Amino acid sequence: MKKKLNQQQYMIIIGIAIISVFVIYILYQNFSGNGGILSIKKESITPKILSPVSENLGDKTKLDTFQVEFDQPVFNLKASDLSINGIPAKNIVGSGAGPYIFYGFSLPDKGNIKIVLSSGNIKNQEGDSFAGYSWTLRLFKYNEDDDGDGITNQIEIERKTDPTKKDTDGDGMDDAYEINNNCLNPNFDDSQADPDNDGIKNYQEYRGGTAPCR
Numbered sequence: 001m002k003k004k005l006n007q008q009q010y011m012i013i014i015g016i017a018i019i020s021v022f023v024i025y026i027l028y029q030n031f032s033g034n035g036g037i038l039s040i041k042k043e044s045i046t047p048k049i050l051s052p053v054s055e056n057l058g059d060k061t062k063l064d065t066f067q068v069e070f071d072q073p074v075f076n077l078k079a080s081d082l083s084i085n086g087i088p089a090k091n092i093v094g095s096g097a098g099p100y101i102f103y104g105f106s107l108p109d110k111g112n113i114k115i116v117l118s119s120g121n122i123k124n125q126e127g128d129s130f131a132g133y134s135w136t137l138r139l140f141k142y143n144e145d146d147d148g149d150g151i152t153n154q155i156e157i158e159r160k161t162d163p164t165k166k167d168t169d170g171d172g173m174d175d176a177y178e179i180n181n182n183c184l185n186p187n188f189d190d191s192q193a194d195p196d197n198d199g200i201k202n203y204q205e206y207r208g209g210t211a212p213c214r
Contacts, residue, residue, distance in 0.1 A: 057137035069098035150176040173206045183213035
């Protein structure tokens with residue numbers, strides 16, 4: 001014959017069931033990501049710059065616009081978030097991750113300039129803030145010749161030589177001579193090469209005023 005449970009035993013069983021349901025609920029809350037103390041928060045990934053890829057943009061003769069692209073969509077980006085020598089841009093176009101194009105700059109004619117994209121306002125969809133970024137470059141006037149080597153700043157920048165050095169690669173031959181002789185490379189020490197195979201090295205041809213390429 002089965003033994004009947006008394007009232008006290010029933011109450012114990014019901015109490016255990018209630019406690020079990022409560023424990024299961026607490027565990028669900030903790031591990032389901034709904035704000036429990038043990039919930040795992042998604043790792044924060046702050047927005048980062050994709051372009052320009054280099055912190056130093058090099059040398060330019062003018063800068064009408066400046067382009068920025070992020071690795072993810074961003075929000076709250078304003079034209080004034082980007083400044084050049086402390087003066088904010090006036091206009092911006094772009095959306096999502098970009099590219100964003102800033103324009104309406106007030107720039108000096110020449111010299112070093114610093115471009116800063118400020119932090120704080122710019123956030124991603126999760127609310128993570130952009131940390132900020134900066135770049136530097138040098139501006140030169142097109143038709144001037146800052147290093148006095150006979151080659152204008154515009155040509156030097158196009159050929160990627162240094163507008164402030166007469167001999168960018170330091171091989172003893174000035175940039176003008178190397179640029180005007182297309183068998184030479186003004187960015188590489190080729191002073192000992194002999195492209196015309198006449199037995200006279202490039203540096204000797206330079207010193208003698210002869211043509212190295214034929």
